[in-house]
Amino acid sequence: xxxxxxxxxxxxxFDALSSRLSCYLKGYTPQDNLILDLIPLIIYYxxxxxxxxxxRFALSRKLKSLFFNIFPSNLLDxxxxxxxxxxxxxxxxxxxxxxxxxxxxxxxxxxxxxxTKNILNFCNKNKNLNKIQIISLGSxxxxxxxxxxxxxxxxxxxxxxxxxxxxxxxxxxxxxxxLSNTLNLNSLSLSNLPHTFENILxxxxxxxxxxxxxxxxxxxxxNSILNNDQFKYIDPFVPTLIISECCICYLSKDDSNNxxxxxxxxxNNAEFLIYEPIGGDSSNIPNNSNSNYGEVMIKNLIxxxxxxPTLITYGTINxxxxxxxxLINIKNENNKFFDCKIWCKxxxxxxxxxxxxxxxxxxxxxxxxxxxxxLNLINSHYCMIIASWKLL
Amino acid sequence: xxxxxxxxxxxxxxxxxxxxxxxxxxxxxxEILIQESNIQLIESPVIICGDxxxxxxxxxxxxxxxKEPPESKYLFLGDFVDRGFYSVETFLLLLVYKLKYPNKIxxxxxxxxxxxxxxxxxxxxxxxxxxxxxxxxxxxxxxxDYLSLGAYIMNNNSNEDGVFCVHGGxxxxxxxxxxxxxxxxxxxxxxxxxxxxxxWSDPExxxxxxxxxxxxxxxxxxxxxxxxxxxxxxxxxxxRAHQLVMEGYRELFNGGLVTVxxxxxxxxxxxxxxxxxxxxxxxxREYTTFESSFNEDHLNGCSSSSxxxxxxxxxxxxxxxVGVGGEVPSKRxxxxxxx
Numbered sequence: 001x002x003x004x005x006x007x008x009x010x011x012x013x014f015d016a017l018s019s020r021l022s023c024y025l026k027g028y029t030p031q032d033n034l035i036l037d038l039i040p041l042i043i044y045y046x047x048x049x050x051x052x053x054x055x056r057f058a059l060s061r062k063l064k065s066l067f068f069n070i071f072p073s074n075l076l077d078x079x080x081x082x083x084x085x086x087x088x089x090x091x092x093x094x095x096x097x098x099x100x101x102x103x104x105x106x107x108x109x110x111x112x113x114x115x116t117k118n119i120l121n122f123c124n125k126n127k128n129l130n131k132i133q134i135i136s137l138g139s140x141x142x143x144x145x146x147x148x149x150x151x152x153x154x155x156x157x158x159x160x161x162x163x164x165x166x167x168x169x170x171x172x173x174x175x176x177x178x179l180s181n182t183l184n185l186n187s188l189s190l191s192n193l194p195h196t197f198e199n200i201l202x203x204x205x206x207x208x209x210x211x212x213x214x215x216x217x218x219x220x221x222x223n224s225i226l227n228n229d230q231f232k233y234i235d236p237f238v239p240t241l242i243i244s245e246c247c248i249c250y251l252s253k254d255d256s257n258n259x260x261x262x263x264x265x266x267x268n269n270a271e272f273l274i275y276e277p278i279g280g281d282s283s284n285i286p287n288n289s290n291s292n293y294g295e296v297m298i299k300n301l302i303x304x305x306x307x308x309p310t311l312i313t314y315g316t317i318n319x320x321x322x323x324x325x326x327l328i329n330i331k332n333e334n335n336k337f338f339d340c341k342i343w344c345k346x347x348x349x350x351x352x353x354x355x356x357x358x359x360x361x362x363x364x365x366x367x368x369x370x371x372x373x374x375l376n377l378i379n380s381h382y383c384m385i386i387a388s389w390k391l392l
Numbered sequence: 393x394x395x396x397x398x399x400x401x402x403x404x405x406x407x408x409x410x411x412x413x414x415x416x417x418x419x420x421x422x423e424i425l426i427q428e429s430n431i432q433l434i435e436s437p438v439i440i441c442g443d444x445x446x447x448x449x450x451x452x453x454x455x456x457x458x459k460e461p462p463e464s465k466y467l468f469l470g471d472f473v474d475r476g477f478y479s480v481e482t483f484l485l486l487l488v489y490k491l492k493y494p495n496k497i498x499x500x501x502x503x504x505x506x507x508x509x510x511x512x513x514x515x516x517x518x519x520x521x522x523x524x525x526x527x528x529x530x531x532x533x534x535x536x537d538y539l540s541l542g543a544y545i546m547n548n549n550s551n552e553d554g555v556f557c558v559h560g561g562x563x564x565x566x567x568x569x570x571x572x573x574x575x576x577x578x579x580x581x582x583x584x585x586x587x588x589x590x591x592w593s594d595p596e597x598x599x600x601x602x603x604x605x606x607x608x609x610x611x612x613x614x615x616x617x618x619x620x621x622x623x624x625x626x627x628x629x630x631x632r633a634h635q636l637v638m639e640g641y642r643e644l645f646n647g648g649l650v651t652v653x654x655x656x657x658x659x660x661x662x663x664x665x666x667x668x669x670x671x672x673x674x675x676x677r678e679y680t681t682f683e684s685s686f687n688e689d690h691l692n693g694c695s696s697s698s699x700x701x702x703x704x705x706x707x708x709x710x711x712x713x714v715g716v717g718g719e720v721p722s723k724r725x726x727x728x729x730x731x
Contacts, residue, residue, distance in 0.1 A: 019728075300661065368509070368607070370607060
């Protein structure tokens with residue numbers, strides 16, 4: 001992968017962040033309220049880490065519009081950002097604020113809610129244990145740690161991503177007492193934080209609190225994880241949930257499978273929770289236009305500089321199950337015996353079967369959705385995988 | 393004086409039509425539509441087309457396949473605007489034809505021909521982006537209020553067995569075509585009631601009688617209700633649109649109802665084919681499917697994305713590709729996914 005492609009993949013994190021902001025503003029995800037504190041700080045640090053003033057100006061316009069122009073205009077003044085009045089921002093949202101389409105909002109809600117639900121299941125079933133861990137691969141600017149960590153005292157949360165991403169997130173967290181307090185950290189005074197391009201360049205991208213860790217690494221280079229000082233904080237013997245929310249789908253087939261095997265070999269009691277698109281199967285549906293969905297998606301993504309190398313390779317539920325059976329379901333290894341389980345469903349199934357009917361009722365009232373068929377079509381091209389193993 | 397031929401050429405090339413021309417066209421359109429009844433009578437043969445949703449290039453393809461008016465006669469079942477990136481041009485293209493050949497093209501109202509829906513699904517934003525004001529949106533929405541709610545296609549050989557055409561479907565409040573003729577249609581699409589149902593309802597195989605629609609407006613109706621309506625009104629077919637069908641058209645209830653969908657690769661994302669339904673003078677059905685012409689042509693151009701005025705390419709998308717020579721500054725087709 002070239003730097004350009006890495007960058008395009010990194011931008012998908014902003015795309016997801018923008019979708020989650022839209023969901024929050026529409027009322028789909030009220031628990032995500034700290035997103036309003038995180039985003040302007042991320043924009044600020046992203047802007048000042050831009051070297052050329054002209055680029056910075058252009059980028060600032062793009063970022064503002066990516067986040068629906070809802071933030072007050074001067075995003076280069078951190079003192080102003082820290083004093084933003086969220087209620088005032090919210091009061092300016094009206095029906096003409098061009099948020100994401102209802103279809104994207106509902107899909108984002110589904111993804112966010114169903115993954116969070118599985119995380120909470122994992123934490124709740126292990127809440128009597130001394131220690132449990134979450135490892136989030138390519139976590140980007142996920143806001144879940146802010147509302148999940150405070151709920152579970154025995155939980156350690158690890159977020160792994162490119163160093164530029166972890167650096168900006170660390171800076172945003174340390175700038176805001178609201179954000180840092182949820183992670184058992186103290187915020188730093190602004191004078192102790194970098195505010196120039198050069199200072200940010202040399203700023204340490206790692207962050208560790210008693211239960212929260214930002215680990216800069218390249219998930220394609222397993223040595224960058226193994227040789228990382230922070231790797232020692234990960235305990236291979238406690239129950240661990242490894243999340244990939246649209247992360248490993250950007251890796252090549254070999255890189256993603258090596259990464260899965262890497263965790264399979266290092267942890268004794270863990271489960272993968274994976275959300276990613278599936279391109280569908282063109283081979284055994286004769287003469288059916290259904291088959292074009294994956295190819296159209298590949299073309300559309302190439303247009304944005306993004307590749308999803310395994311979209312077709314693991315394009316169906318069965319192919320994903322087969323994949324994880326091969327990688328995870330190794331019952332007997334080095335004379336150790338494991339209990340392994342593989343589960344995979346498409347997101348239409350998840351929507352129909354796992355989302356609380358009262359909550360569907362609640363979100364149905366938020367905005368009219370004129371796109372059931374399209375939503376069903378798209379949801380049937382995303383899947384949720386749970387693959388667990390446990391040393392017996 | 394409007395030069396409709398010039399406007400037709402300009403719209404096809406995606407050039408901006410001056411706001412005043414749009415206003416004048418909408419006023420002329422009102423004068424024609426006000427004379428049409430709630431259920432417009434149409435003589436066969438005719439080509440029936442489903443949702444277009446701002447996919448101008450695919451509409452142009454459709455007219456190539458079906459032959460341009462006045463060579464063929466057309467009925468469009470609504471949902472001209474929203475979702476696609478060229479709602480303004482799409483609607484204006486249909487409107488120019490309507491003004492030029494009022495008896496060769498008929499437009500009925502879809503649920504997207506409404507102020508409320510267009511302010512959420514793209515048409516309003518597109519007007520603001522292209523004209524820097526909401527005027528064009530307002531002129532078009534005022535015209536939408538005059539669109540017919542349905543059409544009846546006559547069988548030239550008999551007084552029976554005609555085809556009823558509507559955007560969505562049936563309503564529990566409406567048993568006969570005559571009841572539809574009594575509706576006062578010149579208003580914004582209401583949130584409920586029979587006018588709303590005609591534009592929002594969907595057929596459903598699994599259902600007996602009526603059920604609330606998951607869309608939040610209209611109803612789901614099953615085979616019994618469909619047969620009853622066909623029988624009461626001596627119809628051979630209900631032709632409707634409103635629902636994406638991957639194969640372009642789908643007949644239900646022993647051929648008593650058909651969904652026609654005319655937006656190929658819907659939203660530049662769904663990978664579906666589109667269809668049009670030709671009815672000959674005896675109302676025999678012939679479906680023609682077609683694929684999108686848009687993707688290949690336009691995707692090739694968009695990888696060299698830094699050609700737009702002063703738009704520094706930091707990898708962030710969402711800027712506007714501004715073309716040269718007075719072309720519409722159109723949003724580059726960036727398709728949303730969950731990434």
